[in-house]
Amino acid sequence: MKTESVLExxxxxxxxxxxxxxxxxxGALPEKVREKAEMLRGYVDAVxxxxxxxxxxxxxxxxxxxxxxxxxxxxxxxxxxxDRNRLALxxxxxxxxxxxxxxxxxxxxxxxxxxxxxxxxxxxDLDSIQLxxxxxxxREHGKFQGGxxxxxxxxxxxxxxxxxxxxxxxxxxxxxxxxxxAGADFIQTQCIYNLDKFExxxxxxxxxxxxxxxxxxxxxxxxxxxxxxxxxxxxxxGMDVPDELVKRLAALxxxxxxxxxxxxxxxxxxRLKKVEGVCxxxxxxxxxxxxxPEIVRRAGLYPRPAV
Amino acid sequence: xxxxxxxxxxxxxxxxxPYKNLLLVxxxxxxxxxxxxxxxxxxxxxxxxxxxxxKSGRIVHIxxxxxxxxCDPEYIEQLVPHIDxxxxxxxxxxxxxxxxxxxxxxxxxxxxxxxTKFMGASxxxxxxxxxxxxxxxxxxxxxxxxxxxxxxxxRLQNGPCGGSSKGKCEIGPDVDCAWQLIxxxxxxxxxxxxxxxxxxxxxxxxxxxxxxRKIVREDLM
Numbered sequence: 001m002k003t004e005s006v007l008e009x010x011x012x013x014x015x016x017x018x019x020x021x022x023x024x025x026x027g028a029l030p031e032k033v034r035e036k037a038e039m040l041r042g043y044v045d046a047v048x049x050x051x052x053x054x055x056x057x058x059x060x061x062x063x064x065x066x067x068x069x070x071x072x073x074x075x076x077x078x079x080x081x082x083d084r085n086r087l088a089l090x091x092x093x094x095x096x097x098x099x100x101x102x103x104x105x106x107x108x109x110x111x112x113x114x115x116x117x118x119x120x121x122x123x124x125d126l127d128s129i130q131l132x133x134x135x136x137x138x139r140e141h142g143k144f145q146g147g148x149x150x151x152x153x154x155x156x157x158x159x160x161x162x163x164x165x166x167x168x169x170x171x172x173x174x175x176x177x178x179x180x181x182a183g184a185d186f187i188q189t190q191c192i193y194n195l196d197k198f199e200x201x202x203x204x205x206x207x208x209x210x211x212x213x214x215x216x217x218x219x220x221x222x223x224x225x226x227x228x229x230x231x232x233x234x235x236x237x238g239m240d241v242p243d244e245l246v247k248r249l250a251a252l253x254x255x256x257x258x259x260x261x262x263x264x265x266x267x268x269x270x271r272l273k274k275v276e277g278v279c280x281x282x283x284x285x286x287x288x289x290x291x292x293p294e295i296v297r298r299a300g301l302y303p304r305p306a307v
Numbered sequence: 308x309x310x311x312x313x314x315x316x317x318x319x320x321x322x323x324x325p326y327k328n329l330l331l332v333x334x335x336x337x338x339x340x341x342x343x344x345x346x347x348x349x350x351x352x353x354x355x356x357x358x359x360x361x362k363s364g365r366i367v368h369i370x371x372x373x374x375x376x377x378c379d380p381e382y383i384e385q386l387v388p389h390i391d392x393x394x395x396x397x398x399x400x401x402x403x404x405x406x407x408x409x410x411x412x413x414x415x416x417x418x419x420x421x422x423t424k425f426m427g428a429s430x431x432x433x434x435x436x437x438x439x440x441x442x443x444x445x446x447x448x449x450x451x452x453x454x455x456x457x458x459x460x461x462r463l464q465n466g467p468c469g470g471s472s473k474g475k476c477e478i479g480p481d482v483d484c485a486w487q488l489i490x491x492x493x494x495x496x497x498x499x500x501x502x503x504x505x506x507x508x509x510x511x512x513x514x515x516x517x518x519x520r521k522i523v524r525e526d527l528m
Binding site: 082086109110111113114122124125126127128129130133134145161162163165166167168171174175177178181182190237238 | 468506
């Protein structure tokens with residue numbers, strides 16, 4: 001084992017891992033964090049905590065991670081390179097590890113253009129791959145990016161994101177290879193709706209044998225309605241929602257669409273379980289955390305194995 | 308070139324409003340090429356200001372001059388015979404030119420008439436786009452001649468983020484994805500393998516991160 005991460009143990013025991021996410025509140029509301037995380041207890045192995053997602057100010061990911069860790073759950077610290085430079089990122093990692101947080105996800109983050117502070121300077125001192133390298137160096141060599149030794153270096157299980165649906169498609173396997181080279185241990189993908197395209201990407205991944213060194217978790221976001229499906233299809237960059245999914249939801253009365261969305265998510269998990277290289281599922285039920293247990297149960301991923 | 312855009316006339320009027328005798332100084336270099344502060348723009352702004360001030364019942368005298376290069380002390384000297392007869396200077400050069408005037412004429416207020424924008428190139432008539440951020444450590448040799456620092460909205464150095472769609476950046480349909488451009492070019496050159504070179508954390512000290520920069524060439528001193 002490289003780390004004490006429960007996620008690493010789950011992967012190495014050969015189980016399909018399950019993670020979900022908790023978006024911290026837009027206020028100093030620790031109860032909100034605990035409420036959301038509590039819904040996931042027992043149904044997921046670890047909980048991603050987003051870092052000012054969509055470039056909106058929220059309670060810091062690190063703080064929410066600490067709250068969740070104190071509940072006895074396992075948070076995954078998401079870190080974007082948009083808001084903080086290498087000094088701040090590394091100091092937060094020391095803080096996280098001091099609170100027994102040992103799993104993290106390296107991201108570049110949404111551009112401030114999308115958020116509630118569009119006039120903010122974006123930092124991008126590091127990109128996501130350089131952050132992976134930094135965290136890896138801290139763990140494997142016990143050194144800061146600047147070269148100095150770290151006393152009790154944080155041993156983080158290092159996650160990264162992959163979006164097989166963004167362009168240019170032909171570069172997406174190579175980009176994953178770069179993340180593996182930089183030191184990533186696991187991958188959580190963008191929400192998968194176009195299963196054929198995802199499988200094509202995974203073929204490329206396996207052909208390069210990247211799956212032998214990377215644990216790849218397939219991203220699942222249940223669609224709540226035909227409206228949400230259309231919005232994701234048209235408005236969210238790098239999202240690929242096939243027309244037939246939109247039609248399938250739109251064909252039903254409004255009060256039946258949410259249920260169908262859950263069924264679509266469960267079907268996707270069932271199909272993706274059979275894809276070579278898929279090691280688990282990252283269920284991002286945006287403001288729909290209470291439906292996660294049902295998805296996990298129906299997808300045959302419950303109870304979670306003890307490791 | 309360094310690109311610039313003229314400030315709105317109302318803002319310029321507010322800046323210079325306490326002064327009655329102005330020296331309006333253009334520059335014959337970059338700001339002429341990008342039609343923001345050359346001889347022609349000096350003449351246009353001069354008349355526009357005089358008309359606008361006259362409408363508000365004020366007479367403002369404006370002397371017009373356009374220097375060969377406002378960022379060069381040698382040419383700034385040409386202002387000496389005129390400077391005593393004015394209360395303030397309004398410069399249409401980039402920020403470098405404005406500061407050269409401020410440095411040379413310590414007792415004269417100088418105002419910028421343009422907003423200096425970026426180092427860029429002309430894409431087509433009337434359109435200029437950013438190309439370089441002067442990071443001080445050029446990596447165009449590994450990115451196929453297209454700069455991700457200047458042209459990727461997140462200045463990502465190791466490839467496109469998940470927001471690249473149909474060749475465009477996630478921030479808007481008018482912005483090309485720099486990494487799509489880089490990839491297309493590497494492919495055209497048969498150099499796809501170059502993409503897989505990991506670029507480690509950048510040394511921003513060569514850029515603005517290290518504080519104001521200077522080039523010292525002893526061979527020319």
